[in-house]
Amino acid sequence: MHIVIIGAxxxxxxxxxxxxxxxxxVTLVDRSEPTAASRGNAxxxxxxxxxxxxxxxxxxxxxxxxxxxxxxxxxxxxxxxxLAPWLARFLFxxxxxxxxxxxxxxxxxQAMALPAWERLLGRLRLTGELNRQGMLSVFESxxxxxxxxxxxxxxxxxxIPLELIDGSVLRTLEPALSDTFQRAAFFPSVAHVNxxxxxxxxxxxxxxxxxxxxxxxxxxxxxxASGEEPVVVxxxxxxxxxxRVLVAAGAWSKRLSACLGDSxxxxxxxxxxxxIAGPGLVLTRPVMxxxxxxxxxxLKGGLRVGGAVELASTAAAPNWRRVEALLAKAHAFVPGxxxxxxxxxxxxxxxxxxxxxxxxxxxxxxxxVYAFGHAHHGLxxxxxxxxxxxxxVSGDEPAIDLTPYSAQRF
Ligand SMILES: Cc1cc2nc3c(=O)[nH]c(=O)nc-3n(C[C@H](O)[C@H](O)[C@H](O)COP(=O)(O)OP(=O)(O)OC[C@H]3O[C@@H](n4cnc5c(N)ncnc54)[C@H](O)[C@@H]3O)c2cc1C
Numbered sequence: 001m002h003i004v005i006i007g008a009x010x011x012x013x014x015x016x017x018x019x020x021x022x023x024x025x026v027t028l029v030d031r032s033e034p035t036a037a038s039r040g041n042a043x044x045x046x047x048x049x050x051x052x053x054x055x056x057x058x059x060x061x062x063x064x065x066x067x068x069x070x071x072x073x074x075x076x077x078x079x080x081x082x083l084a085p086w087l088a089r090f091l092f093x094x095x096x097x098x099x100x101x102x103x104x105x106x107x108x109x110q111a112m113a114l115p116a117w118e119r120l121l122g123r124l125r126l127t128g129e130l131n132r133q134g135m136l137s138v139f140e141s142x143x144x145x146x147x148x149x150x151x152x153x154x155x156x157x158x159x160i161p162l163e164l165i166d167g168s169v170l171r172t173l174e175p176a177l178s179d180t181f182q183r184a185a186f187f188p189s190v191a192h193v194n195x196x197x198x199x200x201x202x203x204x205x206x207x208x209x210x211x212x213x214x215x216x217x218x219x220x221x222x223x224x225a226s227g228e229e230p231v232v233v234x235x236x237x238x239x240x241x242x243x244r245v246l247v248a249a250g251a252w253s254k255r256l257s258a259c260l261g262d263s264x265x266x267x268x269x270x271x272x273x274x275x276i277a278g279p280g281l282v283l284t285r286p287v288m289x290x291x292x293x294x295x296x297x298x299l300k301g302g303l304r305v306g307g308a309v310e311l312a313s314t315a316a317a318p319n320w321r322r323v324e325a326l327l328a329k330a331h332a333f334v335p336g337x338x339x340x341x342x343x344x345x346x347x348x349x350x351x352x353x354x355x356x357x358x359x360x361x362x363x364x365x366x367x368x369v370y371a372f373g374h375a376h377h378g379l380x381x382x383x384x385x386x387x388x389x390x391x392x393v394s395g396d397e398p399a400i401d402l403t404p405y406s407a408q409r410f
Contacts, residue, residue, distance in 0.1 A: 124203075
């Protein structure tokens with residue numbers, strides 16, 4: 001059976017390996033997009049995150065953040081009319097009853113996330129790509145720390161290891177941090193990759209070695225006649241025949257799923273970062289600054305300072321002042337930070353308003369499968385998603401109930 005995968009981001013690449021495991025003939029098509037989220041993300045396998053972004057907490061924080069033009073949340077006014085339906089759905093998903101519903105989808109997928117990466121990287125002899133120094137989530141105010149205590153209880157009940165520590169213990173773990181941080185949660189089982197782009201390149205090379213065909217081309221659509229096989233249409237009019245198609249085109253997947261008549265409210269939460277080759281200090285593990293929604297990640301190529309959310313279209317020009325705002329905070333939080341060899345980047349997270357991805361067959365054809373919309377957790381959930389895609393394509397029983405990720409839930 002031949003499958004064409006549209007999108008060689010981390011989701012498409014992980015899926016390619018699962019489908020090769022199952023004996024399929026795989027063609028991966030990608031137009032190579034510099035703002036693809038898998039290139040420049042923070043590299044964290046954040047399987048301990050179990051709270052949906054759409055929640056009363058985010059709504060309260062958003063009201064404060066949005067007042068600051070360079071704060072961690074920005075909305076481009078010109079994009080508001082287009083974004084309004086997505087924002088309305090996000091608000092609805094933030095109702096307490098809906099948060100519980102989203103968590104029913106997040107928890108099992110996150111529980112699969114790290115073991116699935118271990119299986120995939122183990123088979124490919126790439127386990128050295130994972131670092132296991134854990135992650136810190138740090139707080140300046142005791143109030144903000146206390147507010148997350150119910151979440152810590154839920155994480156512990158789910159068997160996620162975590163230690164609540166004070167400022168003095170925190171500074172023994174990460175001496176470079178400023179002493180303004182009073183409390184922290186330490187997640188020892190959270191992992192991070194050496195470099196997310198390098199991992200993607202290694203997965204692509206390994207897929208090619210295993211017989212996958214990698215093709216650089218832009219897909220303009222998918223056509224399907226009733227009962228017939230799907231056809232992938234490339235820009236310029238060339239077509240690729242396939243027995244199955246997997247749409248894993250990240251933030252650009254909406255137009256492709258619409259070709260088949262699926263109406264999926266996908267949009268993008270853009271994020272920015274700067275990677276500093278010579279930061280002049282050492283961090284051992286990623287540090288999440290909860291009150292400021294940004295993260296410092298020690299990667300192979302340097303210290304990555306990133307995060308924040310900008311609601312704007314995939315095509316809108318970047319606002320590089322947002323990186324300056326992130327760096328101003330980073331200088332305050334890790335005194336002594338230098339900026340030698342700094343490279344700035346903006347990327348497009350593929351986001352659905354209920355904080356859950358779509359991992360599902362199309363409503364109109366079981367021969368077309370969707371895997372997109374992983375928002376802040378696409379790297380984390382890629383290998384787990386790949387296993388679920390494998391079940392959808394082969395017809396085997398999936399490891400978890402796929403109802404929460406259905407394309408028809410909207
Ligand atoms: C600043 C930032 C930090 C992040 N940090 C983390 C983190 O620490 N941990 C984590 O788990 N997640 C993180 N994420 C989220 C994560 O990066 C994404 O969820 C994930 O990369 C999405 O992967 P994807 O394969 O779905 O999409 P992408 O990586 O965007 O890939 C989609 C691919 O499809 C291709 N494509 C699109 N349209 C077409 C077309 N028509 N024809 C051909 N090809 C096409 C593109 O070229 C692209 O290569 C972060 C994101 C950002 C922006």
